[in-house]
Amino acid sequence: MSTRSIGQEFVKGLWDENPVFRQLLGLCPTLAVTGWVINGLAMGLATSFVLIFSSLVVSSIKKFIPSQVRIASYIVIIATFVTIADRCMAAFFPLISKNLGPYIPLIVVNCIILGRQEAFSSRNSVGRSFIDALGMSSGFVLALLILSSIREVLGVGTFLGLQVMGTWFKPWIIMILPPGAFLTLGILLGIALHIERKTKARK
Amino acid sequence: MSLSARMIIVLTFVGLLSGSFLATVDLLTKERIELNRQREIEEAILQVVPGTHSSQKLYEEKDLTVYGGKDKKGILVGFAIQASGIGFQGKITLMLGTNPSIKKINSLKVIDQKETPGLGAKINDRESFLKFWDNKDCSNLLTLHKPAVKTQEELSHSEINTITGATISSEAVLNLVNSSLNRLRQLEKEGSLSSEEQDVN
Amino acid sequence: MTDKIIILQSSPHFKDKDSVPKIMYAVIISLAPAIFTSLYFFRFKALVLLLSCVAACLTTEALFLFLRRKPLHSLLDGSAIITGLLLAMTLPPSLSPELAVIGAVVAMAIGKQVFGGLGNNIFNPALVGRAFLQTAFPVAMTTWIPSVMTKVDILTYATPLGNLKFENAVAQGTLTSLKDLFFGNTGGCLGETSALALILGGLFLLFRRVIDWRIPLGIFLSLTIFTGIFWLANPEKYTSPLFHILAGGFLIGAFFMATDMVTSPITPLGAWVYALGIGLIVGLIRFFGGFPEGVMYSILFMNTFVPLLNRYTRPRILGGRRKG
């Protein structure tokens, strides 16, 4: 179906179809957990795990599923992987699990995942779906990383808990609070679009 | 096969599969998760009631749990109270250790809070807040000292330090401590703190 | 005739004299009494804050105008100066100028220019700046010093409202006196110390017909009624409406900030709803909220309603329902 090369299939998720900056999908976790880099990272990885595995499953059993129960089945599949991720995090990284709280279960309804299953995995081969999921996940992790780095550095003066700003710096607490999340993402979106327009204009 | 049959079979099958998968995962992780949960409480008890070897849950009600800490010989070395109350933004849950006579606070530990990072969240910070609770005499009602100070010496006997800019959170902790101490004394008087309850370990 | 410069324009060919810069400079003039009292009470600190905020606002505005290739004349329309002044007036005198500059940049950039500059913003820019600062640096924003007139030798000082809320002032009888509130012998933000200066400025604006009289009146009425009910019910616990009107940011908010025409409703009915809402929320926050003062939050909150109010309080067109 798709005419892209495998490489392109992967790369598109990083920028051209970046789920956060370009498609505006999965914004809820993006905003909610990016106060700290470690949380952003954990969320990104958990989402990637779910995205990749459910893509694999969906693309391999897509033939059997009648369209009327498609969404219901996909949701159950996704939810299963989310529960697995949630449980494993609670078992092995209790602290992070506590920090992310109920946002991990929300991966189920993260628009990226269902969207990708519908848009891609249900129509493409297992291999392609895997690459696509990998690309999308990387794009998502990248976006979370950028956002959480800005917020953590400005908001508390640290990066992954390490002090990076000098003592002269007064942390901007707002950055790790809800308003800071919205403002940062809003401005980042503006910048992303500006860059996009500039490069397009050059072409 | 008709469409309806396929719909039913596929969805049910997916459901069954998911159920079995999750059951397996649960089996594999259940113990660890339970262990993590217990360890957190246990560690907290150990911290606020030093010398504890084993601990038991003595009493439980909404927003208040009392544990008893015993040394190797089974002698009560102190109470650990886990209490919750509303702070500036949300629930604050803390663990408070007292000596057996409830005259002195060993130390205070914050288990969960949703206060503003960098501000109210400093109730979880040793340097500016928690250290002032260590070995505090609590026979009298504790009060807050404003404005904030740097060292114990600047506080009077029954005074507790505030956090600059977070009076509400500091006060919330103080009130929570005062009220749970009162409740503890009352419970002890009533004799509800019998130690036959189940062992935590 | 054809060899002269002829002006081609649509009717009308007459024009009233009032203009945007005239309106803006009238506001600046009306702020003068409050500025002078703040300079008198806080001396150098006030001067530094006022200057740095105004300078930062002007610079940010100039930068945006330049980047967006817009005519630079809007820089001098006076609105950026007002934003700078009003922002400074709502800051505690002890705030360090760097933080004030951050607030001013945020006020201009996020509060005004991202929406398209003068006239397009939804929220009051100065208050966006202040809200940002309050949330970013809550400690610095709630550290108060007494004015030079107070003969008390302490470093920090509670504001009248902080005193009311956190020190249980009514019961202890340590409430700031109305006389001090009126003449300004209290702690607090630069612009909120003297009620007298603010009232003078506000009356000037009302007489100059710059501001919509409904807004200060509506805010005044709803706060008075709200606080009055509680006060009458339990004078031991609650203070009088007069105290609430003279204390804190109420007067500067009601006369200078809620009345910002860009961010308040354009219709008369809308203005009433907006004003009553502000007064009510100020009362709610002062009595039941986590903050001692709620003027800023209530104005920002009601700002979010303004587009809806503009839309749904449209005046009835002469002739009523349209035929056909």
Next chain:
Amino acid sequence: MDILWPVFTMGALSLLFSLGLVFAYKKLKVYEDPKIEQISEFLPQANCGACGYAGCRAFAEAVVKGEAATSGCPVGGEEVTQYIADALGVTAEKVIKKIAWLHCRGTHEAAKNRGSYLGISTCHASHLIGGNKQCSFGCLHFGDCVRACPFDALYMGEEGLPVVKEDKCTACGKCVDACPRNLFELHPASQEIIVFCQSQDRGASSRKMCKNACIACGICSRACPEAIVIENNLAKILDYKKIEPDKIPEIEKCPTNSIGRIHKDKNEG
């Protein structure tokens, strides 16, 4: 037993709801255009609302109704767009290629201004108060047409007149509608000769207002009377096909160049 409960619970829930869905599918179905279903099927089902509609299905309905653009789904990208276009069969029949041409040569230099215009900078607004140019028929130079062209086929030339990029023009007619003075007209791409003026003023006065105006001298009409007439002080091509090629040089003798070949420069150079 521990393992059976979860399996049973999930199985039962799934069964229950699949039954419900089957029931709903059979009993509650409502007829609609099968294309909606077909397109909806192909959409990403992200139901994200990014298209501005309430979910993928609503978008599909809008597309089928022709309210939404085929390219309206940002999530699906090109593939989806192509699919929708195919499904709706929006491939147009072959038509004679036409191109929009401007019937005015009143450049900044040629056409005199009425005065200094202090109104809104659009042609339509200026036209409402009579226009900024002395000529009441000519181009007003504010480029409403350029802004209206969805295909970037127009730009404002240096002389102040809009210029058509022939290769990009799709003859959509947006510029024809946009120009308040009706200066654009669609002509077959093969047509070479047009009248570059719309002024119906008397020759004497139009000459005063614009150097390039048609003064209705009649040279062109005399050269080719079957094809060109003078009407309302203006040359008018009745039937382009009747113009014989050898008459063209004669026509091009127009003293103000208000009639002539479109590609004059190209052909000569």
Next chain:
Amino acid sequence: MELVAIFVSAILINNFVLYYFLGICPFLGVSKKISSALSMGLAVTFVMTITAVVSWAINHWILIPHKLDYLQIVSFILVIASLVQLVEMFIRKMSPPLYQALGIYLPLITTNCSIMFLALLAALRNYSLAEAVAFGVGSGLGFTLAIILMAGIREQLDLADVPEPLKGAGIALIVAGIMALAFMGFIGMIK
């Protein structure tokens, strides 16, 4: 009193959109026009109310008795998704006008994180049935309030000279940020 507190807090203080960041996708996607925002808000309120009831029932009658709380995620989402789909088809059959006003938004909502969060939070906080319903309705109304305000603002911003790259989602997020700031004034009001 407790119920009122839960209700008001869900609308103003712990607003789903502005405090918990939930349902951002529809909040940005369907807030371009006031009329569709209102429909969306009401549809969300409707689904939230159903969810609160149904998830409470599943949790208390099936999952807790059998110690199956790890099935919360799967079972909640399955039930909500299927139920909403049923309701949607039902409305569509029975009342086309209602379907046009509300129904078309339903599928969009099922896969929306605020619904799931509502179910999980109600379970986590151990709400009684009445509390869960108050929470559900309150959260739905909170969402409605936020999205309508946003739609009003965006309609007005259509008439503003917003810088090109910020048009659409960018400025909407910035507005949401300032709205979140404004809503912070209510912090601490309900203890």
Next chain:
Amino acid sequence: MKVKTFPHGVHPPEFKESTEEKAIHSMPPPDKVTIPLLQHFGSPAESLVQKGDEVYLSQKIGEGQTLFSASVHSSVSGKVLSVDMFSHPAGYPVPAVTIKNDGQDRISTEREEAKDPFSLSPEKIRQKVKEAGVVGLGGAAFPTAVKLSPPNDKPIDTIIINGCECEPLLTSDYRLMLEASDEILKGAELARIATGAERIIIGIEDNKKKAFEIFQEKIRDYPGEAVLLKTKYPEGAEKNLIYALLRREVPRGGLPFDVGIVVQNVGTAKAIWDAVHDGKPLYERVITVSGQSIKDPNNLLVRIGTSFESVIEFCGGLSEDANILVMGGPMMGIAQWSLDIPVIKGTSGILAWPAPPPRLEYSCIHCGRCIEHCPMVLVPTRLAKYVKYNNLTEAENWGILDCVECGCCQYICPSNIPLVHWIRLGKDKIISLKRKKNP
């Protein structure tokens, strides 16, 4: 004495002193007149003459073909020089007849006088008014015969004679009221008879006390009264005038007919009398020539078709500083660029003044003044923005079609936004779209 008025509106400086004491002066007919065939609201008249024809004064030279049209008459006697396109004061070319004046004012025999006009039937009055090409002289130039023919289902109870002249600078109606009060009242009485109304109300602004006193005195002979109105712009706008006098609201999109009223300008009333009593067609009218750049401001009785140039020459010419030339009043008049433009039936004044200092435009600061002053209670700032951002549906929802283009909003706007221009643009777009949809 209590003065009546309507809510909103503005009060621009009046500047009427320079002409209000100047009696109407008859200007000698010029050598050449150019008479446009479209001088009214509606479709153009068809020309009845050709180049080279000899015409008499008051001979019909254009025939209104449709209901919404009006006939046009020659204002001089002489020879037709051309029938061709000519610039109209509204800015676009229309067909016009140019006549060389032979200076003899030979009257055609067509004129039909009526001895006892008050006993004529309504039909006859209407027919004579139509024959004389009378149109409203208050600005809109609506064919008067149409106004005097109310539909059967809309009984008329009141004729309002509009003597407000609320536009600054203009004094022609005022002078007419002082000098021709009898004819005005008689014309009003004819209009009353034609429409079957019960009474006449004449509304006069309180800056024209002298005229008011005359009418108060003279109207005793007629069923009706004279009412003093507050000096405020646009007191003379039909719908506001009706509201001020009778507290009736003309429904949106409706006409004064709908509330049982017909409004006529004082000049129109006099023209009705002239038409019915003397059979005199409308070929001349009173105009005010004024403004800072007119050397000798005056009120003139001018033949239709006289060029602005001759009129201004007659008033001493333009001074050097003239930059703005307006036909009509300063609030609603149309800016002109050329002196070749002819005086038409709707020309109430010719004004010229120097350019004011340039003013910058700012974006709307939502001050609400335009709303507070709009006599139609619209939201002009929104209307303008909807047009600017191309949302015509919303513009229509917000009542753009109810705007009477009075200019109050733009006059008062501190941001100097061309609100009226935007609104006119929007109205034009909406109307042409509608026309395209159902032609």
